[in-house]
Amino acid sequence: MHLQSTKTLVNSVEMPRFGLGVYKMTEREETLQAIDTALKFGYRAIDTASLYGNEAEVGEAIRYSGIPREDIFVTTKVWNKDQGYDATLRAFEVSLKKLNMDYLDLYLTHWAVPETFEETYRAIERLYDEKLIRATGVSNHHEHHLEKILAKANTVPMVNQVELHPYLQQHPLSAFCSEHQIAVTAWSPLGRGGILADPTIIEIGKEIDKTPAQVVLRWHLQNDTLVIPKSVTPGRIEENAQIFDFELTQDQMEKMATLNRNQRFGQDPDHFKFDF
Numbered sequence: 450m451h452l453q454s455t456k457t458l459v460n461s462v463e464m465p466r467f468g469l470g471v472y473k474m475t476e477r478e479e480t481l482q483a484i485d486t487a488l489k490f491g492y493r494a495i496d497t498a499s500l501y502g503n504e505a506e507v508g509e510a511i512r513y514s515g516i517p518r519e520d521i522f523v524t525t526k527v528w529n530k531d532q533g534y535d536a537t538l539r540a541f542e543v544s545l546k547k548l549n550m551d552y553l554d555l556y557l558t559h560w561a562v563p564e565t566f567e568e569t570y571r572a573i574e575r576l577y578d579e580k581l582i583r584a585t586g587v588s589n590h591h592e593h594h595l596e597k598i599l600a601k602a603n604t605v606p607m608v609n610q611v612e613l614h615p616y617l618q619q620h621p622l623s624a625f626c627s628e629h630q631i632a633v634t635a636w637s638p639l640g641r642g643g644i645l646a647d648p649t650i651i652e653i654g655k656e657i658d659k660t661p662a663q664v665v666l667r668w669h670l671q672n673d674t675l676v677i678p679k680s681v682t683p684g685r686i687e688e689n690a691q692i693f694d695f696e697l698t699q700d701q702m703e704k705m706a707t708l709n710r711n712q713r714f715g716q717d718p719d720h721f722k723f724d725f
């Protein structure tokens with residue numbers, strides 16, 4: 450692994466190892482501003498979802514930046530009520546139109562709706578075959594969901610985006626994904642900000658003159674996890690991108706490993722309340 454590289458290859462698709470998450474960016478100006486700032490600080494991936502209600506602003510901010518479309522990796526997700534084969538194809542069209550793009554880089558099943566997630570992934574494979582997306586993927590899938598997908602897939606999902614941070618390290622799931630060449634993207638990589646006051650993380654930060662967020666994001670990268678931290682605060686957007694010019698030592702990585710406590714800030718995919 451090239452620890453200083455900002456990109457990785459997943460099944461021959463080059464993906465940025467970090468990007469901006471835009472959940473909870475609901476104000477138009479705030480969203481445009483945050484994406485503009487991120488692109489200026491070198492972010493080249495944006496993670497949105499139809500659920501977030503800001504796909505139009507994501508597309509607008511990318512066009513406004515003047516950066517060639519092919520240099521930015523855009524991810525969106527099919528929401529739970531839109532799952533199933535035909536409904537997913539329709540939802541994709543709606544997302545594409547809102548983003549005002551002619552292809553997307555990555556399209557994910559947002560959660561594994563028990564009755565429909567396999568058919569949803571089949572539709573995502575079709576979008577891939579038709580070259581409307583550059584990579585296929587899923588989100589919030591446990592091993593047992595992935596096993597079902599893998600049993601039928603022509604294209605192995607390239608990404609599984611799951612909650613992952615020092616308090617929820619997801620070792621068995623990451624090992625499973627690695628075995629099947631599925632990249633893992635951490636959502637809530639900073640535990641929604643709720644882990645940044647942890648004394649161990651602060652102490653490591655002091656040792657290397659880095660902020661707690663930088664320590665945590667660097668820890669993810671060294672574990673080969675892709676990250677999509679969200680922030681609307683310019684200083685934090687900048688800080689969160691400055692994670693490629695230092696390394697945590699083995700001793701610091703071992704200290705981080707001790708923080709695992711199976712603590713979720715979001716829902717467990719097996720107990721998600723699918724209230725449509």
Ligand SMILES: NC(=O)C1=CN([C@@H]2O[C@H](COP(=O)(O)OP(=O)(O)OC[C@H]3O[C@@H](n4cnc5c(N)ncnc54)[C@H](OP(=O)(O)O)[C@@H]3O)[C@@H](O)[C@H]2O)C=CC1
Pocket residue numbers: 469470471472473496497559588589610611635636637638639640641642645660662663677678679680681682685686688689715
């Ligand atoms: N697939 C899925 O089901 C899910 C996907 N996601 C994706 O993952 C992204 C990231 O996850 P999210 O839940 O937003 O949580 P994060 O772990 O990214 O934390 C975001 C919070 O941390 C704060 N923050 C960011 N950077 C810093 C910093 N350097 N120092 C201190 N505080 C900081 C932000 O505040 P502020 O903005 O005020 O600066 C915000 O309150 C989402 O935006 C979304 O794209 C998230 C949840 C579920």
Ligand SMILES: O=C1CO[C@H](CO)[C@@H](O)[C@@H]1O
Pocket residue numbers: 472498500559714715716
């Ligand atoms: O993407 C998402 C943002 O966070 C929400 C609340 O945890 C999740 O339900 C959703 O999957």
